[in-house]
Amino acid sequence: MTKCLECHDATYESGISGTKHGQMNDPRSPVAKLGCESCHGPGQAHIDDDAKGNIRRFAKAGSTAVNDGNGACLTCHNRGTHASWEGSTHEARGLSCTTCHSVHKPQSLQHQLAKTTETQVCVACHRPQVVKTERAVAHMPVREGKMACSSCHNPHGSISNVKGLKVGNSVNESCTSCHAEMRGPMLFEHAPVRENCTTCHDPHGSSNDRMLNVRMPMLCQRCHVATRHPSSVYDNAAITTNKSNRMFGRSCVNCHSNIHGSNHPSGQFFMR
Amino acid sequence: MWRRFGQISAWVILTAALPAFAQTTAQTPNAPAAPAGPLTDDTKSLFSPSWNSLQILGRLSSVSGDPARWQRYQDLRDGLLFTAARTERATADFNVSAAADNVGWRDQRYVGSYERIGLFTLTGLWDQIPQFYSVDTRTPFTSGGEGVLLLDDAAQRAANHNVYPAIAPQFDLRERRDIGTVRVEATPTVALDVHGGFTTTKHTGELPWGADFGFSNDNEVALPYRSRTNDFDMGAEWTNQRAMIRAGYTGSWFNNQDDTLTWDNPLALNDSTAAPGRGRTALWPTNSLQTLSTAGYAKFAHRTQVTGSLAYGWWNNNEALLPFTINSALPQLTLPRATAEAEANTVSTNVNLVSRPRDEWRFNARVRRYDYNNNAPETSIPQYISYDTSLSDSLTGGPHLFAHSRTTFDADATWTGVQPLAFTVGYTNNHNGYDHRTFDSTNENVLRLQADAVGSQWVTFRAHYEYGSRGGSGFDEQSLTGIGEYAEMRHYDLAPRTRNRFVGQVDVLPTERLIFSMSAGVGTDDFNESGFGLQDSGFRNVSFSVDYQLPRGIGVGTTYNYERYTGFQQSRSASPGTQQQDPNRDWTVDSRESVHYVSFFIEPPRIGRNTEARFSYEYAHARGNYFYEVGAALPPPSQLPETYNKLQDLRLDVRHRLSGRLAARFSYQYEPSRIFDFAFDPSVIDGIVQPSSLVLGYTYRPYTAHTGLVGLIYYW
Numbered sequence: 001m002t003k004c005l006e007c008h009d010a011t012y013e014s015g016i017s018g019t020k021h022g023q024m025n026d027p028r029s030p031v032a033k034l035g036c037e038s039c040h041g042p043g044q045a046h047i048d049d050d051a052k053g054n055i056r057r058f059a060k061a062g063s064t065a066v067n068d069g070n071g072a073c074l075t076c077h078n079r080g081t082h083a084s085w086e087g088s089t090h091e092a093r094g095l096s097c098t099t100c101h102s103v104h105k106p107q108s109l110q111h112q113l114a115k116t117t118e119t120q121v122c123v124a125c126h127r128p129q130v131v132k133t134e135r136a137v138a139h140m141p142v143r144e145g146k147m148a149c150s151s152c153h154n155p156h157g158s159i160s161n162v163k164g165l166k167v168g169n170s171v172n173e174s175c176t177s178c179h180a181e182m183r184g185p186m187l188f189e190h191a192p193v194r195e196n197c198t199t200c201h202d203p204h205g206s207s208n209d210r211m212l213n214v215r216m217p218m219l220c221q222r223c224h225v226a227t228r229h230p231s232s233v234y235d236n237a238a239i240t241t242n243k244s245n246r247m248f249g250r251s252c253v254n255c256h257s258n259i260h261g262s263n264h265p266s267g268q269f270f271m272r
Numbered sequence: 273m274w275r276r277f278g279q280i281s282a283w284v285i286l287t288a289a290l291p292a293f294a295q296t297t298a299q300t301p302n303a304p305a306a307p308a309g310p311l312t313d314d315t316k317s318l319f320s321p322s323w324n325s326l327q328i329l330g331r332l333s334s335v336s337g338d339p340a341r342w343q344r345y346q347d348l349r350d351g352l353l354f355t356a357a358r359t360e361r362a363t364a365d366f367n368v369s370a371a372a373d374n375v376g377w378r379d380q381r382y383v384g385s386y387e388r389i390g391l392f393t394l395t396g397l398w399d400q401i402p403q404f405y406s407v408d409t410r411t412p413f414t415s416g417g418e419g420v421l422l423l424d425d426a427a428q429r430a431a432n433h434n435v436y437p438a439i440a441p442q443f444d445l446r447e448r449r450d451i452g453t454v455r456v457e458a459t460p461t462v463a464l465d466v467h468g469g470f471t472t473t474k475h476t477g478e479l480p481w482g483a484d485f486g487f488s489n490d491n492e493v494a495l496p497y498r499s500r501t502n503d504f505d506m507g508a509e510w511t512n513q514r515a516m517i518r519a520g521y522t523g524s525w526f527n528n529q530d531d532t533l534t535w536d537n538p539l540a541l542n543d544s545t546a547a548p549g550r551g552r553t554a555l556w557p558t559n560s561l562q563t564l565s566t567a568g569y570a571k572f573a574h575r576t577q578v579t580g581s582l583a584y585g586w587w588n589n590n591e592a593l594l595p596f597t598i599n600s601a602l603p604q605l606t607l608p609r610a611t612a613e614a615e616a617n618t619v620s621t622n623v624n625l626v627s628r629p630r631d632e633w634r635f636n637a638r639v640r641r642y643d644y645n646n647n648a649p650e651t652s653i654p655q656y657i658s659y660d661t662s663l664s665d666s667l668t669g670g671p672h673l674f675a676h677s678r679t680t681f682d683a684d685a686t687w688t689g690v691q692p693l694a695f696t697v698g699y700t701n702n703h704n705g706y707d708h709r710t711f712d713s714t715n716e717n718v719l720r721l722q723a724d725a726v727g728s729q730w731v732t733f734r735a736h737y738e739y740g741s742r743g744g745s746g747f748d749e750q751s752l753t754g755i756g757e758y759a760e761m762r763h764y765d766l767a768p769r770t771r772n773r774f775v776g777q778v779d780v781l782p783t784e785r786l787i788f789s790m791s792a793g794v795g796t797d798d799f800n801e802s803g804f805g806l807q808d809s810g811f812r813n814v815s816f817s818v819d820y821q822l823p824r825g826i827g828v829g830t831t832y833n834y835e836r837y838t839g840f841q842q843s844r845s846a847s848p849g850t851q852q853q854d855p856n857r858d859w860t861v862d863s864r865e866s867v868h869y870v871s872f873f874i875e876p877p878r879i880g881r882n883t884e885a886r887f888s889y890e891y892a893h894a895r896g897n898y899f900y901e902v903g904a905a906l907p908p909p910s911q912l913p914e915t916y917n918k919l920q921d922l923r924l925d926v927r928h929r930l931s932g933r934l935a936a937r938f939s940y941q942y943e944p945s946r947i948f949d950f951a952f953d954p955s956v957i958d959g960i961v962q963p964s965s966l967v968l969g970y971t972y973r974p975y976t977a978h979t980g981l982v983g984l985i986y987y988w
Contacts, residue, residue, distance in 0.1 A: 018362050025364050026390040027462050066726065067575075067628070079465060079511040083518075083569065086577045087624040087636055092684065093734065094694050094726040109321045109358065116321060125734075125777060127791060127815045131833050131869045134892045136917035136945050137972075141345035146379070146401050159567045160581040160622055162640075169563075169583050169620035170642055178473075180501045180526035181556035185587050185614035185648065188671045191709055192765050194644070195676050199765045207865055207894040207917055209952070214839055214863050215915075216951075218898060221861075222806040223763045225843040226756035227852060229487075232845055233859050235900055236910040239950050245490040245965045248951050254482040254490050254965070257553070263589065263612055264554035265605075266596050266656040268666055271484065272553045 004036045004043065019112065021103060028076060039072050039103075058098045066096045073097045081154050081166070088157020089164060100155065118148040122155075132205035138212075139205035152203070171196050175203070186261035188268055192223075193260050209250070216251035309932025310987040318884050318927040318935050319875075322987065323369070326357035327937065329983030337975030340404040340444070341945065347378035347402055348979065356985075365389055378402040378448065392458035397451065405445040405480065409968040410960050412440040413493050413535065419555075421483075421493055423536035428549070431539045433961045440960055445494055445970065447477025468506040475499045480970050483535050485551060486659045490965035491538060498529040499556070517568035525560045532594060538966050548599035548660040557612065559589040565620075576627035585618040597657035605663075608651045608670070615647040616675075634686040639679075646675040646707070667755045672708035679703045684720070696722035702742070706766065712746025714766050732779040740771035758844065758852070760803025768801040789817045802842075807860075809839040826877050833869040838862070845906055856905035867894040882929035890921040918946040927985065935985040944976040 016022040016031070021039075023029045030038030037043055039056070046055035058069045074085060077097075085091050098114070100121045106112035115121045119142065123130040126149075133142040140147050149155070152174060154166035161167070165174040175197045176183035182193070192199040200219060201211045208215040214222075217234050224230040229246060238244040245254050253259050256270045264272040310316070310324065331353050335342050342348065353374065360369040367387040374380045380400050387393040413421040427435045455469035481495035507520025533553050540547040567581035589612050596605040624638040653670040655663055684698035698720035705713045718740040725733040744766060749759045762768065773795035780788040796810040813836070819829035842860045846852045873888040895916045900909040925939040950956060952972035960969045 023364075023389045028390070028459070065631075075513070078513070079509055079516055083509075083511075083516050083567075084579070086569070086626045087579060087638060091626075092634075092636060092686070092696070093722070094724050096726075107320070109323065124779075124789070125791075127817075127831070127833055128793070128813050128835055131835070131867070131892070134869065134890060134919065135867075135894060136341075136892065136919035136947055137894075137949070141401060144345040144379075145373075146345055146381075146399070159579055159624075160565065160583055160620060169565075169585070169618065170644075173561075173585075173618075176561075177503070177524065180473075180524060180559070180561075181475075181499060181528060183524075183526065183559055183561060183587070184557070185559070185589050185616045185646065186557060187593070187612050187614060187648075187651070189674050191672075191674045191706075192763070194674050196765065207867070207896055207915070209949075214865075215896065215898075215949075218839075218841065218861055218863055221843055222839075222841050223761070225758060225761055225804045227846050227848045231843045233900060233902060233906065233909055236912045236950070239912070239956055240910075243956065243963045245487070245962065248956050248962065249492065249967060249970070250480065250482060251951060254492065255484045255487075257482040257484075258555075260556075262554060263557040263591055263593070263614075265593055265607060265653055266658065266660075267554065268653070268656055268668065268671070269658075271659060272551075 003047065008036075016104065019103075019106070030076070038076075041072070058096070058103070066094050069096050069098065082156050084154065084157035084159040086157075090155060091157065118150055122149045129204045132202065135205040135207055137207050138209060140203065140211075171198055182260045184261050186263050187265065188262040188270065190259060190261055190270065216253065217246060220252045309934075311929050311935065312932045314881060314929070318929065318985070319886055319925070321358075323358050323360040325985055325987045326359075326372075327353070327355050327983060327985050329353040329355065329937065329981045331979065331981050333977060333979040335975055335977040337945075338407070338973035339975065340406045340408075340446075341947075341973065342943065342975045342977045343402075343404045345379070345401055345403055347374065348977075349377075351377075353377070353981070353983070390459065392456060395453075395455045397453040399449075399451045401449045401451070403447045403449075403477070405447075406968070406970045407442070407444050408954075408973070409445040409480075409494065409970055410437075410440040410442050411494055411968055412436040412538075412960075412966075415496065416534075419496060419530040419532050419534060421496075421533070421535040423538060425541055428536055428538060428541040431541075433538060433966050436538060436966055437960055443494070445478055445480065445968065447475065447479060447497060450474040450476075463510055463512050465509045465511070466507070467509075469504070471501075471503040473501045473503075475501070480968055481533070483533065483551060483553065484659060485537055485539070485547060486661055488964040489537070489539050489547070490962075491535070492965065492967040492970075493533075493535055494968060495533060495555075496530050499527060500529070501526045513571075515568065515570045517566070519564075519566045521562070521564055523560070523562040526556075527558050528556050531555050531557060531591060534598065543599045543601040545601050546661070548597070548601075550598060551660040552594060552598040554591075554594050557589045557591040557614075559587070559614075561588075562586045563618075574627055574629040576625070576629075579622075579624040579626075581620070581622045583618070583620040585620075587614075587616040587618070589614040597660045599657070599660045602657055602660075602663065605655055605657070608653055609649070613649055617645050617647060619643045619645070632687055632689040634684075634688070636682070636684040636686075638682040640682075641677065641679045643677045644675055646673040648673055674709070675707040676709075677705040686722075692725045692728045694722075694724040694726070696720070696724070698722070700740075704766070708751065709766060710748055710751050710761075710763055711744035711766055712748070714742055714744045714768075716740055716742035716769075718771075730781055732781075733777070735776040736774065738771065738773040740769070742767075742769040742771070744768055756848070758804050761805050762799060762802035764799055764802070764806035764809075767799045767805065770798045770800060772796050785821050787817075787819045789815070789819075791815045804842050804844065807840045807842055810837070812836045827873070827875045829871075829873050831869070831871045833867075835865075835867040835869075837865045845902075854903075854905055856903040859900060859902040859906060859909075862899040862901075863896070864899075865894060865896045867892065869893075884927050886923070886925045888921075888923045890919075892920075893918045913948075913950055915949045916947070917949075918944075920944050930984075933987050935987070937981065937983055937985050939981040941977070941979040943979070944974070946974045947972045 021029055022031050024031050041056040101112050102114040107116045113121050133139050153164045158164050160169045167177045168174045202213050212219055234247045238247045258270040262270050266272045332350050355373045357372040369385045371383040379402055382398045385395040416422040451473045453471040457467040459465055476498050478494040479497055481493050483493045484490040503524045505522040509518035536550045537548055540549050542549045563583055563585040565583035569577055569579040571577045591612050593607050620642045622640045627635045651670045654666055658664040681701045684696055686694050686696040688694045700718035702716040721737045723735045752761055753759055775793035777791035792814045794812045798808045799806055815833040817831040821827040840862050844858045846857050870891045875886055878884050895914055897914050898912045902909055922942040928936045930936055949972045954971045957971045960967055
């Protein structure tokens with residue numbers, strides 16, 4: 001490493017010192033192993049090379065193949081949240097670790113991200129999802145800084161769940177890890193609630209109250225068209241002239257309050 | 273004064289660093305003494321996140337319109353703000369860090385971490401997340417103890433909603449989560465990790481809640497809500513260069529301290545067979561979920577890795593069942609049992625294989641199965657009490673024991689023979705089984721085609737196309753007709769479906785400082801066999817962005833994003849009998865939502881040596897339309913007005929170095945929000961008394977907010 005610092009001291013000091021990679025007392029850190037060569041590979045050829053090639057580089061797009069660069073990182077980052085990388089969506093789409101991270105010039109205080117915030121990293125490819133967090137009506141508290149993409153997702157993939165969700169073994173197990181009141185099981189259950197929260201909700205944000213995929217009563221009427229009120233046309237007269245309680249405010253759940261399930265013996269229609 | 277404070281700070285650090293200072297001056301005796309402190313490194317932007325700094329700010333705001341929607345998940349009241357405090361101390365043996373935001377405010381957060389390098393890390397978090405619903409809310413209900421809402425007896429006796437506005441004072445409708453976490457992660461050996469964590473979440477406040485007694489007596493109340501969720505997890509993981517194996521346990525216990533709501537009837541004081549004097553409902557039950565899991569991977573020759581997991585979960589809710597009604601004038605039905613005895617278990621398995629036998633080939637196969645087994649006992653509830661008002665016969669005879677299983681098989685092959693391109697063809701089979709749904713099972717075959725170019729220095733390209741075809745088997749017509757639905761209804765979450773989706777993105781980098789990016793997506797879901805219900809849905813989006821970045825944080829960028837979502841559904845408005853067979857009573861609604869989003873930022877060069885500024889602007893405008901068409905037997909509909917919500921967010925932030933340790937900050941934010949939703953518009957909710965309802969008066973209102981922050985950033 002001393003040899004490397006003859007030319008690369010500025011880069012070293014600005015990037016490695018004080019980070020996990022520079023902790024000499026951590027036997028897992030590259031500094032405690034082979035120094036710079038832990039990640040960049042043997043350096044003698046690079047030293048002898050007038051053109052200063054012959055070294056593993058980790059540029060977002062460069063001479064080192066993505067798999068080779070990632071493989072160097074995965075030599076150590078092969079456990080915990082990184083253990084699910086192989087087979088993850090990001091791995092399958094050819095992302096390199098340096099697409100999101102910068103070891104030598106991190107812009108964030110944590111996780112050594114290439115941008116200042118997590119959202120700035122994720123938006124590069126997931127703009128529709130990030131833009132939904134800007135909805136004026138209903139959104140997760142992402143723009144307020146109380147949540148981030150990684151509150152729900154593990155960008156390195158998930159061994160046990162779908163969509164890279166980092167908690168639980170299903171979408172519902174992930175959602176109810178915070179919204180435990182909806183978890184149940186309950187005496188009377190609503191099948192789509194039991195099976196998948198995203199049947200009705202958009203977890204990233206929505207223009208509809210309660211982050212619904214489509215407003216009520218239209219959402220409910222996509223499955224419930226039984227005779228009488230479920231199949232009524234709730235047009236503008238229902239809201240302006242009649243002020244129907246099936247239309248204003250919380251619409252169907254004005255009455256069917258326990259729509260996520262009921263523990264009441266009279267709760268068949270989720271009204272108790 | 274601030275400059276003087278900075279000079280004092282500089283003197284203190286200079287004194288502390290006297291030996292180094294003496295050495296420097298000895299080497300360059302004529303050089304002027306540089307001001308000490310982290311800001312002496314003027315290559316560092318004042319906007320860069322930084323350890324060992326804090327901000328002391330004064331916040332002054334002006335808001336017209338709805339202050340609750342403006343604040344929503346934040347506490348933005350005027351006052352002194354101590355925030356963005358970050359400190360870290362690192363030695364060869366340990367790291368300590370701590371952070372604090374919005375100290376003393378409703379949205380305060382504290383984080384702390386102690387790391388004994390190479391041995392363990394202990395972290396803690398305290399986070400408060402408020403949710404401010406409304407200041408427009410009024411209610412005549414008063415608290416009568418835990419989970420009890422009372423009305424004035426005389427008002428109940430009057431049996432007229434119009435007496436309530438006079439006795440309904442305004443209140444702020446809000447709730448809050450307080451989250452505390454402690455985690456420890458230890459590394460006893462190079463190969464072994466053990467971890468454990470405990471999180472407790474207190475959820476308090478009030479929620480808008482429908483508490484009704486029938487179609488013509490609908491009430492909205494502020495539901496008192498107090499709950500605590502305790503989560504505990506522990507696990508161990510062993511890893512070497514060839515394999516990993518882990519085992520873990522997670523337990524989550526949700527305790528709802530207000531698990532019932534009892535509330536007075538605004539239109540009746542005493543119980544009768546026509547109406548109850550009060551109603552009672554069960555709320556979210558206290559429940560638990562515990563999971564044991566194991567996972568691991570093994571690496572083989574040809575860069576092959578097999579990853580697998582197995583998890584078993586226990587779900588439980590055994591709360592006491594409430595009586596069928598609180599109405600003493602009605603006959604009491606016999607409870608099927610004393611407690612819910614609602615239990616389930618889940619089994620989740622995953623096996624994933626990735627192999628790169630040759631440099632230009634990557635293969636991936638995955639099998640995943642998730643079983644939700646409902647173990648609650650079969651329960652007979654042939655009759656129940658509707659709205660605490662009347663005895664009704666159940667159409668189903670009791671609760672259905674919904675259960676489901678999902679089996680997914682994925683296989684992908686990727687060829688990278690022409691660098692930097694990668695072509696992928698994939699196949700997915702989703703086979704799901706259901707208890708008590710309209711189909712016993714569904715089967716979906718999905719073809720996926722992908723093309724990626726990520727190794728080029730100039731262009732990054734991604735495209736993904738997906739075609740899926742889903743069918744159902746074991747159709748149970750009785751499950752629909754038995755509850756009054758049409759046999760032609762198909763529930764869209766499992767209805768036969770044809771799916772076409774394409775998403776793509778191109779990033780062009782003419783130089784390493786300039787990025788042009790364009791992305792687009794289009795997709796449709798056609799529910800071809802659905803006579804009623806959702807017929808099709810779709811989305812489109814397109815996005816353009818340009819970013820130009822120079823060193824030292826100088827840059828400019830803009831983004832435009834357009835999204836469009838559609839849905840088309842069909843129903844038949846009918847009373848029981850011959851109307852149900854009349855297609856002239858069919859109607860459809862075509863739902864469309866379009867969203868325009870624009871953002872713009874400027875990070876200009878410094879003004880002089882010490883002043884930096886940032887400017888950003890965001891604009892999001894969503895519009896929703898719902899267009900009805902009806903059959904000849906129905907009256908022509910009066911079309912609903914367009915809904916919209918528009919949010920702008922303009923921010924100017926100026927920071928100026930005062931000394932090596934101190935900077936001044938001034939920021940201004942302009943945030944106008946415009947919103948119209950006919951269901952929540954003040955013109956519709958024009959009071960707490962509606963024709964058949966007593967409501968809280970919770971409405972959607974616009975706001976315009978100006979917020980100024982002035983203060984200091986201190987670095988050490």
